[in-house]
Amino acid sequence: MSARSNNPITTLLQDVPFMVIDGALATELEALGCDLNDSLWSARLLREAPEKIRQVHRAYFEAGADCAITASYQATIPGFMRAGLSEQEARSLITRSVTLACEARDAVWQADSGRPKPLVAASVGPYGAYLADGSEYRGGYDLDRAGLVDFHRERLALLLEAGADLLAAETLPSLDEALAIADLLAEHPGAQAWITFSAKDGAHVSDGTPIAECARALAGRPGVAAIGVNCTALAHIAPLIEAIRGECDLPVLVYPNSGEQYDPVTKTWHPAACDHQGAPSGLVQGAPGWLAAGASGIGGCCRTTPEDIRALAAWRQSLT
Numbered sequence: 001m002s003a004r005s006n007n008p009i010t011t012l013l014q015d016v017p018f019m020v021i022d023g024a025l026a027t028e029l030e031a032l033g034c035d036l037n038d039s040l041w042s043a044r045l046l047r048e049a050p051e052k053i054r055q056v057h058r059a060y061f062e063a064g065a066d067c068a069i070t071a072s073y074q075a076t077i078p079g080f081m082r083a084g085l086s087e088q089e090a091r092s093l094i095t096r097s098v099t100l101a102c103e104a105r106d107a108v109w110q111a112d113s114g115r116p117k118p119l120v121a122a123s124v125g126p127y128g129a130y131l132a133d134g135s136e137y138r139g140g141y142d143l144d145r146a147g148l149v150d151f152h153r154e155r156l157a158l159l160l161e162a163g164a165d166l167l168a169a170e171t172l173p174s175l176d177e178a179l180a181i182a183d184l185l186a187e188h189p190g191a192q193a194w195i196t197f198s199a200k201d202g203a204h205v206s207d208g209t210p211i212a213e214c215a216r217a218l219a220g221r222p223g224v225a226a227i228g229v230n231c232t233a234l235a236h237i238a239p240l241i242e243a244i245r246g247e248c249d250l251p252v253l254v255y256p257n258s259g260e261q262y263d264p265v266t267k268t269w270h271p272a273a274c275d276h277q278g279a280p281s282g283l284v285q286g287a288p289g290w291l292a293a294g295a296s297g298i299g300g301c302c303r304t305t306p307e308d309i310r311a312l313a314a315w316r317q318s319l320t
Contacts, residue, residue, distance in 0.1 A: 007192055007225045008119055008165045009251050012066060013296055015116045017319050018287075021255050021299025022060035022068045023309050029056060031305075039132040040083055043075035046093040047085070050100055057104035063306040064313025065299070066118050068105060069168050072097040073125035074132070076155055094155055098122050098162035121194065122164035124181065126172050127151055137198055137231075139173035139207030148180035156184050160191055167193035171231045171301075173206035175214045185223030194226035194253055202239035205229075212243045219248030228253035231301045234286055235279035241293040251296035258282070258303035283312045 012019055026042045032052050038044050045053055057068045072094055080090035101120040109117055127148055128136030135141065143151060159167060169181040178195050185191050195218060197205040204210055211229070218224050227250050229240050234256050244252050259281060280286030287298055300308050 006190060007251075009192075009194065009225050009253075009297065012116055012119065013251065016066065017316055018291060018295065019066045019251075019253070019297035020064055020309060020313050020316060021253065021297050022057075022065040023255075023300035023304035023306065024258075024302050025053070025056055025069070025071055025073075027303050027305060028059065029053070032056070039074075040079060041074040041129075041132075042071050043073070043079070043093070043097075044083075046071055046075060046096050046100075047089075050096060053097075054100045054104050057101045058108060059306045060309055061105055061108040061118055063310040064316075065309050066116065067121055067297075067299070068101045068118065069170070070097040070101045070120065070122045070159075070164065072155070072159060073123040073170070074129045075125075076130045076151075079130050091154075091158055094158045095162040098159060098164045102163060119165040120163075121166050121168035122159035122162065124152060124156060124159065124167050124169040124193070126170075126177055128173060129171070136171050136173050137206050139177075139205075141174075141177075145176045145180050145183075148177050149183050152180060152184055153187075156181070157188070160188055165192075166225055167191070168196070169193050170196045171198045172196065173198055175205070175207075175209045175217060178214060178218060182218060182221040182224060185221070188223070191223050192225040193223055194228065194251075195224055196228040196230040196253060196255070197232075199229050199232040199236055199240055202236040203243060210243070211240050212247050215244040215247035219250060224250065226251040226253045226297065228255075228295075228297070230255045232256050233279075234259050234281070237280075237286060238289050238293045241290055241295050245294035252294055253297035253299075254290055254295050255297075255299035255301045255304075256283075256286070257301050258308070283308050284315050287312060287315060 053071045077090040105118050126136040172178050
């Protein structure tokens with residue numbers, strides 16, 4: 001079986017105009033009263049309040065999402081152990097992140113089996129997320145590609161074994177880290193992952209590498225199911241899609257932030273500066289242009305909600 005033929009994204013796209021990805025997990029957990037001011041961020045709730053994570057996943061599926069991203073973005077074995085958990089507890093919590101999303105998906109799909117069966121994408125956050133110092137927005141790590149392979153190896157294997165449909169290697173700031181993930185996919189024949197970068201503008205990922213170079217380097221790698229961008233300003237999405245599409249024919253996925261700007265030093269959000277005239281103000285407003293540019297999947301990242309995803313899914317329904 002070829003890598004393309006077992007790509008769950010292309011299979012889903014046979015039934016829908018584009019894939020609707022879910023929105024922010026942390027934003028909704030905070031809305032439920034959870035305090036995420038912690039180096040583990042939402043991953044802490046895998047132990048303390050797993051039912052809240054399942055509740056948020058279910059809300060996104062009920063809103064019309066075709067895919068949920070698990071709460072494993074900041075879930076790593078060294079990160080959990082640094083917080084006082086045992087190695088076995090850490091492994092169990094990483095596995096639990098997939099179980100919770102699958103339980104939510106199955107509950108919703110069994111009640112509405114007329115829709116395509118939604119996917120569960122297991123989040124593989126960047127090394128910078130483990131560092132919890134904002135470096136996923138700039139790169140410049142103290143690890144080389146081989147070190148990044150070693151860092152990601154066990155978590156990636158655990159997430160695949162837990163039964164996710166594919167991996168979501170997301171918010172990557174550098175091509176080196178993306179290639180490290182691709183190296184690990186080669187160790188798991190048949191495994192699939194989307195790779196999405198955080199971007200600093202309409203042409204470059206966070207460490208300054210052109211997004212076109214990233215797409216070119218990843219396009220032929222086994223197991224790379226899609227390429228795209230997330231955790232990025234709305235104004236940059238269309239040109240980034242065009243740059244990726246110019247280098248490969250894989251599905252292009254985009255799930256930008258709500259429009260606010262994040263300060264990684266103070267860990268706070270601020271209203272976006274109005275310096276991009278004509279930039280879309282939200283997902284539904286941006287979707288037509290992003291599809292025209294070549295996107296195959298659209299969702300939301302930081303500060304987006306189930307209502308944003310509900311509106312996006314309703315707009316898609318109007319296309320059919």
